[in-house]
Amino acid sequence: MKTADLIAWFASRGWKPFQFQREVWKAIGEGRSGLLHATTGAGKTYAVWLGALKAFGANPTAASRHPVGRKVAPPLTVLWITPMRALAADTLRALQQPLEALLPDWTAGARSGDTPTGERLAQNLRLPTVLVTTPESVSVMLSRADAKDVLDTLKMIVVDEWHELLGNKRGVQVQLALARLRRWNPSLCVWGMSATLGNLPEAMRTLLGHHEGRIVQGQVPKQLVIDSLLPSRAERFPWGGHLGLTMLPQVIEEVANSSTTLVFTNTRSQAEIWYQAMLEAKPEWAGVIALHHGSLDRAVREWVEAGLKNGELRAVVCTSSLDLGVDFLPVERVLQIGSPKGVARLLQRAGRSGHAPGRPSRITVVPTHSIEIVEGVAARSAVAAGHIEARNTPVQPLDVLVQHLVTVALGGGFRPDDLYDEVRETVAYQGLGRESWDWCLSFVAQGGPSLAAYPDYHRVVPDAEGIWRVPDARLARRHRVNIGTIVSDASMSVQYVGGARLGSVEESFVARMKPGDCFLFAGRMLELVRIREMTAWVRRASGKRPVVPRWGGGRFPLTTTLADAVVRQLAQAGEGRYESPELQCVRPLLELQQQWSALPTPQTLLAETLRTREGSHLFLYPFAGRQVHLGLANLIAWRVAQHAPRTFSIAVNDYGFELLSATEVEWPTLLPQVLAPTDEATLLHEVLASLNASELAQRRFREIARVSGLIFQGYPGEKRSNKQLQASSSLFWEVFRKYDPHNRLLMQAEQELLAQELEITRLQASLARIATQQLVRKALARPTPFSFPLMVELFREKLTNESVADRIARMVEQLEKAAGGAVPMGNVERVKKTLAFGQESALGRDGDRVAKARRERRPSRPLPPL
Template structure:
């Protein structure tokens, strides 16, 4: 029986029939072609690519006498996954097909290698890698840093990049691009396939993956029913604020879970998942052991227990974060609930695909609003999906910190010749336009740390030998580099561990640093009391009946995507025309009618601005619907431009829909606002605009309007870690966030003083603008705002859209109790006013 016959029999035994897109991939792989497979979650992407590899490569030559070799072939297929948690599940899926193909046909071996791989298995792999290896981008870079990297990886015939959409838009994706360029140099016939779901820019995504190589884009069009609906409250509050619905929706959520076999309850933050899990357990204590919590800060053993329970259908519900967004196959999951805004269409589709995770099974995701205006997002997301509007993701350009790390990696992995490596690097999308000057700067940086660090031997990380081949000259520096490969950068975390007992997980240092012994916090679904902090570990014990805090992890506030924001404004335009045709718009109609009566509703053609005078001062509310980071930049920019007329101090509040500026002194907004939206009044900025360089002018104004130095210093800390300026420590060595921050700040100040042209400083500023302030989106928002008709309303009272912005500002000043009391009084006043028209 041939491999094809064995796999056909396996499909038939399971009642499967190959889809057209699967056959297309099998044919392309057999022809040696590379490409990108795009299909919905659960459509069968894994078997499309994996069976293509088996059919193409899994027939070893016979030994003399007609016998087949018994030793597994060398490394042939490399399967890259963005998450360690996916490696084990992916390996199981690959092994099933491998077993079905018949070991007597091809004695392939399979294994996984990641940060979770045990020392014994890692040691065995160091002697001989399996035929197919499931690994992460970081572990691939470690393989490239082996002295025998070319010998070990030169046998590769195929590389598969799973969940490419998750890697594409960040530095880990750049790390993959550089690694693939190196592998192609060793084998110009290397077959590379990416797998992706929920992407808007497919052709660009494929070009980024394949570099200069031609490729085939395969669309997996499998009929699959998708249901997107909302769990609506009995009535919508007329004056909402972020999180005000929140746990008031708990009874309905409990009811939905009770009516389903297995449900995933997605939240956007780990803190939110802790709160919801605890609330569900208190509401249904009989569900203890049947519901679970899953997020990235929990210990690996806990996460694996939850994943196994889901796979076996033993859990009724799991409250989770993006830790379960990707590829793990949980067939028993029937329902997906999304608590709060999904923030993006692609994210909502990805999470919807966790239910009905098989061809032919329907997927359903139900939005649970935590804010009345979020109800509009449910209708907006459904319309965007129907229209095929999904967010695009693009590769970072020229991140030099990743490049210098890769250069040292390659120097360890056999060495490099500068001209040849430069040509290789320029075959990637991220560095296609890298200049010779930037390349020479990188060479200088890895050879001596740049102009200001030349006297220190620790920064002579790669130098040329007599033949012009660059190597790492010091075994200690080589060891340090291998220990710190990667681009995942987060604040230092502390282990959370029971006194004399098991580890529970980890929390960020900044949260625990504000606590004192005896304080309690919720973590892993348990109420814990802090006993002491020692050696970067928070030692705890069980607590009961005490008031608790909930850990706050960084990165919790994802911005609303442009695609979803535009869809929301389209829904508001329908409401403006009196077309309340969806359940969500019908539910939120009272709120929108108050907004329309007291002010106006934003539409694609209008920019709504509201002006209000209160005891606090003069308020401006503006609604660009551009997402929180852009609104932060816009608010600072508008305030800075206004201050050019007369010095003023503003308080700022932002959310995903708009921003508020509050001044204690009078501001003539009807006169000033149209002016400041067109352009600023800074002489240098105006001069730049006069010379057709409006982009430069905007950059100048944005940086001038912010504490750009402090923000850039924070970005530089991450760049310093990735580029190898800061050594994060050997395994088991604990270094606090304060130590790392102090080290990076020292480098930042030294470079500013003695090496102001340092390109890592320039990168810090560029990333600040691109990532934190989304300067491209800010520029597009300004252009759109200038094209819109300005609708400016003077308010007697704050509107339903203005109210949540006021609450954002209160939260910065008052305790939770004071905020709640203040909000309750305001809501009562405004609702009385609305009732009286």
């Protein structure tokens, strides 16, 4: 096939190829691998796909014929990996469009967890020429006994939305699969695609390992509009989520003035709330607005996606389930409820609108907190400066490697030395030492010294020729149905009595309910009838106040890139430069903060102290994100307690944290001491000592035990409760600690706790930055606009919504009088309404309770060295 054929196909659709598309076609034709980075909707898919058709469309096997003379489609030639099952069908449609005109002999199909059984069986006999699939399905294919024969015909692999996989274990799974496939075919062409990467060379090296590649940057003129939907009045004493649904009339107006709008939220709970609120405000929109998130039934999601594609829906309230590259041309604009908490996420969601070359993309941030207004202009400035978050691969996750060893043993077997060299070709395991490798081999062979007596953990053994295989058919079946690295809390189906399935919620949520209780789900008010066989049977309800389901995995901490941009905006305000509409809106708040205290800057660390009847307060504002602040707060409290026993209450948000002690604390003296930097080993020791590290690490271990195959989650259709899985992992945890204390999975649990839950790297960086900053300590006479939301979070923990509303309203009234301002009318009623929808907070909670704790800090015995 010639380039002219591709250009002709473009012309038939009224298009003209961009220069970057031609570059990709040329590079693929030369057999080169690489990474394509271009804006959403610029034409990345056809850049790579048409390049594949041009390079491999003349494959001689395409002309092969069936014994009876019928032409046979070429075997599997291109593997297209997508991070989400929801993307597979849409991607497949996009890939099929040019086939009829350019390569009618090629066949195309998809394989994922949603693929019907009949289609799977047909694919087991013969795979299509191009297969759209997920990382988990690729690993399942590698576990086939004939994997090498089936996949040996591959010429090219495309990894779509590489940024979504790069920084997690699913990306490590892809790295291992690519290393295996490259070993079978060294000339394999590999391309990654993304629109939101900040570290392109590292991202490409992680994708390609030690192989050379080319970065193609798609420079396509595309207008991007980032603005904010501003409240008529930004209150000077805000709290998490206080704006929230008060912005509903403006959101309704924006939706009404646009053809099709995506309303993004950061959590599924928040999506449920906003969908219901919009429907109550505009009941005539029933049927033309919809809800979309990952817990809804597949049929519901597909109906919503089809409505978006056909332009039949006015608006869809959604979560990250629609973040990625599904092509919805009718979408005119995007609203983001609350801060996106990251520049890359903002760009990704903005790209859902104007998803075509030449069409502008527009995203409007709808703040749920006054200080969040600053995040809008900060994100816009970061985009203008080209500042996007970098993503880094996890380093040597042994649970993924253990799973891969069993997968490869099923897929024809392996020789340890050969596989060791292959695994070390990946960036994730390039530093893997022989000792760790031998431990992994021992673990899959006998489960380590503490499990050697149990046959179920003798999964992989060498045969007479020295090839390691899985001889037990039962263990092979168990492994294949549990391949993957996605681990979540056990879910429970939600289904109408005698009717349709609606989706799933976390078991821990439903377990707290009793029959007759009501909850909001799938945009409906439901009454729980009974719970049976991991299914919550429900019926429609009305007239009762519902609760909103809570799901894990929905909290986004503020990224370093966006946090730094926010601090730069605050520094501009401190210099009297209110140049954007957002800063103008929030100017009364910032000026009052500066008048009563100070505004943070990149060169200063603001610390506020306050004495109230509750005790001694410290407010510190490192602007490092909620998880880092939780670690810092516990660390500082622990260090203070080494001087004298004290009890602290802790509240954190993305901007800072509060420590409250009932007894007086000499913060002017202690603060410089407890903020002093230490070496890495000492810091790790102190962080683990300051937290209930054993309990937190045990929770991480449950996920590791699942990925490594210690815990069997069950066959398809078999439900195992969260309690069962937790009990199993707890048993392994205790056995290993007692009989195998050097088990490397225990060490991994601790490492992941530090790296992911406590973000130890960011915490170290924050302490290092603090050491270079000037400490600005302000003794307060009353709470400031920045400290007020932290105080409210502690109230929420201790008091009921009713008394919290009264207390907040009274404090706001007193503070506004002190500031010389007017007190809003109906303040208590408005506060109560906001608290009723407390799940939507973006500053403090992001749809879940802010991490806070009441802990007694006493001098402890020294811990053993790490």
